[in-house]
Amino acid sequence: MDYVSLDLEWNQAYPEQLEAVQKRLGTRLRGEVIQIGAVKLNADMKIVGSYSVIVRPRFFKRINRHVARLTGITQDMIDEGKPLSEASESFKRWCGDDFAFLTWGPDDIPMLEDNFRAQGIDGGWLRRVYDLQKIYNRQTDGSNKQRSLEFVMEQFGLPQNLPAHDALNDSYFTALVAQKLDVPKGVAEYDLKNDLSDGVLLSDVTGDADVGQAGYRTAYEATHDASVSEPTCPLCGADLSFPDRTVHMKGQKYLRIMVCPEHGKLLLDLRVVRNLNDTFRVRRTIRVLDGATEEKITARLAEEAATPRPRRRRRRPRREIGEAAVTVEQGENE
Ligand SMILES: [Zn+2]
Numbered sequence: 001m002d003y004v005s006l007d008l009e010w011n012q013a014y015p016e017q018l019e020a021v022q023k024r025l026g027t028r029l030r031g032e033v034i035q036i037g038a039v040k041l042n043a044d045m046k047i048v049g050s051y052s053v054i055v056r057p058r059f060f061k062r063i064n065r066h067v068a069r070l071t072g073i074t075q076d077m078i079d080e081g082k083p084l085s086e087a088s089e090s091f092k093r094w095c096g097d098d099f100a101f102l103t104w105g106p107d108d109i110p111m112l113e114d115n116f117r118a119q120g121i122d123g124g125w126l127r128r129v130y131d132l133q134k135i136y137n138r139q140t141d142g143s144n145k146q147r148s149l150e151f152v153m154e155q156f157g158l159p160q161n162l163p164a165h166d167a168l169n170d171s172y173f174t175a176l177v178a179q180k181l182d183v184p185k186g187v188a189e190y191d192l193k194n195d196l197s198d199g200v201l202l203s204d205v206t207g208d209a210d211v212g213q214a215g216y217r218t219a220y221e222a223t224h225d226a227s228v229s230e231p232t233c234p235l236c237g238a239d240l241s242f243p244d245r246t247v248h249m250k251g252q253k254y255l256r257i258m259v260c261p262e263h264g265k266l267l268l269d270l271r272v273v274r275n276l277n278d279t280f281r282v283r284r285t286i287r288v289l290d291g292a293t294e295e296k297i298t299a300r301l302a303e304e305a306a307t308p309r310p311r312r313r314r315r316r317p318r319r320e321i322g323e324a325a326v327t328v329e330q331g332e333n334e
Contacts, residue, residue, distance in 0.1 A: 002040055002048075002099040005132070005178060007170035008108045009035040009071045010115075011078070013060040021059045026277045028210035029118045031111060032057035034078050035071070036091055037167025039175040040099070045183060047175055051094045052168040056081035058119065070165045088121050100128040100187065104149050104174045117212055132178055135186030149173050156180045199287040201266070202234040207281040215279025219272045222282040223254050229268065233260040234286050240266065247300045255297050257289060265289040 010031035013021065022029055033055050040049040054077050063075045082090075103109060109129045116123035136152060137143055149170065153160055158176050162169040206228050209215035216222035223229060223246060233240055238260055246256040246268075254270040267289040270282050 002042055002096060003045075003102050003175075003178065003183060004095050004099050005039045005041065005102045005171045005174040006108055007037045007104070007167045007174060008033050008111060009037075009067070009073060009165065009167045010111055011057050011060050012064040012067055014064070017060060022210075022276050025059075025118055026209070027118055027212070028114050028276065029059065030114065032060045033084065033112060033115045034063075034067075034073055034081065035167040036087060036112075037169070037171040038091070038094070039168075039171045040095075041102075041175055041178060045179050047172075049094070050168060050172065051091060053087045053091065054078060054081035055084050055087045058084065072163070072166065084115060084119055085121055088116065092125055095125075100130055101126070102130055102132045102174060102178055102183070104131075104170070104177070105133050105146060106131050114211070130183075130187055130190055132174060132181070132183075132186075135181055135183065135190065136177065138189065139181055139186060149177065152177055199290075200285060201288070202231070202286040203284070205281055205283050207275070207279065209275035209277050209279050209281065213281070215275045215277065215281055217279060219252070219280050222272050222280045223270050225282075228282055228284055229256065229270065231258075231268070231284075231286065233263055233266070236260065236262050238262055244297070244301055246270070247297055247304065249296075249300065255293070255300075257294065257297055258286075263288075265294070267293055 011034045012031050018030065034057055035055065036051070036053050038051040039047055040051075042048050054073065056078055061078075063073065063078055068074060081087075101109060109126055113123045113126055115121075116126075133146060136147065137145065150160065150164065153173055153176070156177065158173070158180070160173065162172070164170060164173070206225070207213055207216045207222055216225070229246060230242070231240065232238060240258040240260055242256060242258055244257055246254050248254055252272040254272070256268040256270075258266045258268055260266060265288075267287050269285040269287070273281050273283065275281055
């Protein structure tokens with residue numbers, strides 16, 4: 001298998017325009033890719049090729065001046081760039097049949113997927129991705145710090161003799177860092193889901209209409225979908241028991257205590273976010289329950305038990321109670 005180290009430059013929209021375009025498309029699009037840069041490493045981690053293309057944006061056509069200053073990419077360059085459909089075809093061909101992406105940080109592939117979706121381009125081939133930053137962390141100090149590429153290159157004594165913020169140069173730098181790490185080992189360990197480093201056992205999002213999933217009609221539906229709110233143990237797959245119901249904390253946050261016969265008390269943490277098309281998505285995190293959070297939940301349960309709900313509400317259908325009880329923030333502020 002080959003590795004393709006990837007870096008993108010994207011054009012940042014101005015805020016009013018960003019809002020309008022996303023609403024119109026009904027899909028998440030926080031910027032438009034204007035350069036794809038990549039370097040290919042073979043199974044022996046030797047550099048065997050490079051790729052770079054300038055892409056012509058379709059929705060945010062004026063180059064953002066900060067982006068221009070940072071990247072050196074000009075309006076003329078993007079005006080003459082390839083349409084994304086063409087660029088993606090040629091890039092896909094260059095990547096080949098058997099490869100995995102290596103990126104520095106988690107942002108590049110989601111950005112490319114968003115761009116593909118906005119233009120109806122198939123992004124199914126983008127799925128095999130390893131965030132080299134995570135592999136670096138695991139193989140060095142084990143922290144969750146987001147080290148910059150510059151920092152890591154300096155640490156490894158790699159000369160930065162090319163300008164940064166060029167997608168090709170940055171993907172080349174990423175490839176050099178990859179050569180200093182044990183990438184095959186990192187890839188093998190990567191898929192283990194019980195990464196206990198920050199106590200998170202599982203983290204996922206359901207109902208994200210902004211990335212093409214079907215959204216929930218109400219916040220109540222989002223938090224009471226059994227496939228979301230009644231998981232099995234992420235560590236052993238056992239059925240969990242739920243001693244109490246889900247409590248509604250502040251704003252869009254819902255918590256529930258779950259018990260695994262093997263792994264003890266776990267915490268289900270749900271956050272509801274409004275999608276661009278006014279449906280809802282839910283971000284779910286499962287972690288080991290800590291004492292402070294357990295106390296908060298117990299206090300909240302007691303509070304709810306002591307305050308009888310108003311009669312008016314009790315007569316309304318359950319779904320509306322959940323709906324009325326929640327205020328949801330718009331957009332990407334999870
Ligand atoms: Zn378990």
